Amino acid sequence: MDKIRRNERMSAMIKILSDAPNRIFTLSYFCEMFGTAKSTMSEDIDILRDVVKQFGLGELETVTGASGGVRYRCSVEREEACRYITGLCEKLSGPKRVLPGGFLYYSDILSTPDIVQRMGNILATEYYDQTPDFVLTMETKGIPVALATAKALGVPLVIARRSSTVYEGSAVNINYVSASGNIETMSLSRRAVEEGQKCLIVDDFLRGGGTARGMVELMREFNVEVVGAAFVMATASPDKKRIAGEKSLMLLSIEGGEQETAVVRPAPWLSE
C-alpha cells in the first residue's frame, strides 16, 4: 500500500469515528490501519478536533487511561439546538396541521431521517453524561427519534409493545392508565434488557405522562434505573405531568377561535 497522506488519513478517520458515535477507538487501532506512528496520529487527532468544532460537526474527545483513545460525539451546542428547534416550531405552527379533535399532525417530522437524527443528536447531547446502557421507547411513532438518539449515544434501542407477541418470547406485562383514562397494557421481552442497566426513555409525545409513568414502572420490574426521559413534543396543559425531570424539545398548545391553530414553541431549557 502506498504511503497515506495526512488529508487521506484524517478524512477516513472522521468518517470511521462518526459512524460509531461515543465508541472509544484506541490510537493503536488507527496507527495499525494507516501504518503511522502514535505521535503523528496524535497530531492528526488534534487537527481533527479543531475542524469538527470549527464547523459545528460535533465533538472529538480524547479519553485518557487504560481503556483510553479517541471518540466522536454528536454534541450540538445549545444555541444551535435552539435555532434548529425554533425552525421546526415555525413549520409546525399555524392552522394547517391541526386535525379534528385538536390534534397536531407531525408524523412526517417524526420519520424524516435527517430531522430525526438532528433531534436525536440534541437529546443525546443532554444525556451523554448519564451514560445510559440503552434507550427505551413505546411503539410506534417515537421509534425513529429513539433510534437516532440511541445511535448518537452508541447504545441499543429497546421497544416496548402494546401487547406481547410470539416473536418476543416470554415477556413482562404491566398495566397503566393512559391520557384518555383507559387502562392499557405495555409489554417487554424478558430478553430485551439486563438487571442493573441504566435506561433513557425517549418518546414522541407527552401529554399527562401516563405512558411515561408506565415505562418507568416497567423498568422497575426489570431492576433498571431510569436516568432520564425525553420527548419530541409536550402539551402545555396539563402543566403537571406524571413524570418529573423530563426534557421535551417543543411545547404545544392548540388555541381556539373560529379556526383552531397550533402554537408550537421551543422548550425553555433550550435557551438557557
Add this chain to the structure above:
Amino acid sequence: MDKIRRNERMSAMIKILSDAPNRIFTLSYFCEMFGTAKSTMSEDIDILRDVVKQFGLGELETVTGASGGVRYRCSVEREEACRYITGLCEKLSGPKRVLPGGFLYYSDILSTPDIVQRMGNILATEYYDQTPDFVLTMETKGIPVALATAKALGVPLVIARRSSTVYEGSAVNINYVSASGNIETMSLSRRAVEEGQKCLIVDDFLRGGGTARGMVELMREFNVEVVGAAFVMATASPDKKRIAGEKSLMLLSIEGGEQETAVVRPAPWLSE
C-alpha cells in the same frame, strides 16, 4: 477566518456529505464555505473519492449537468455485504434463539443502531438506481431498518399503521389476509404520500407475503408505484411468496429434532 488547509477541508467535507447521503451538493456550496477556487475543490473531491473507496466507506460520485455537483452514497460492495450478513447469520443460528412455536428471537438485531444502519446501507445500495421517493414500512419491528434504508437513500420514511389513529388525520384503510389467515387492517394517513411517487417497501419479516401484498395494494390506492420490496428475514417455506421480485437479506428455517434449531443463511443474491 484563517486559511483552511486541504486536510481540514477534506475532513469537514466528508462529514457533511456523508451526513446527507444521496443529496447533491454543488461545488459552489463548498467553495463558498471554505473560500477556495473550484479547481482546488475538484482536486479535493478527487482525493476524497479515492479515500472513501480505498477504505470501503461508501462512494463519492460526481454528478454532471445543470443540477450537478457531488454526492455521497452509502454503497456497500457485494462481497462486503455478504461477509457482514454471513456474520449476522452465524449469530442467529442455533437453538438458543428459537422461541416456543418455532419463532426466532432477533428483535435485538433489529434495533441495534449500527447493525440496522449496515443492513440499511446494503439494501439502499440495491435500490439507488430505482430512485424511490420514500420508504414504506408497516409498524413495528421493521421501522429501524426501514429508517436506516431511508436515511441512506436520502428520502423520508412512511409508516403504515394497524389501525387509524386520531393523530394521523383522514386515512386510507385496506384489509388484507395475514400469514396466520386472519383478516387484518392496514391504515395510512392521506397526508403521508403524494400521487405519482415511487416507493420502496422495507420490512423485517417475510413469511407468506400477505402483509407485503397489503402494502402493495395500499400503494395502489394512492397511485404510487412500488419499485421494490426488501426484507431483513424471509422464511425458506413457503417457497412461493405472494410478492414477486423481493430481496431479503437472510433466509430462515427452523429444523426439528429433540430440540428445535434455527438455520439462518445469507440470501443467494448476496453471493452473485
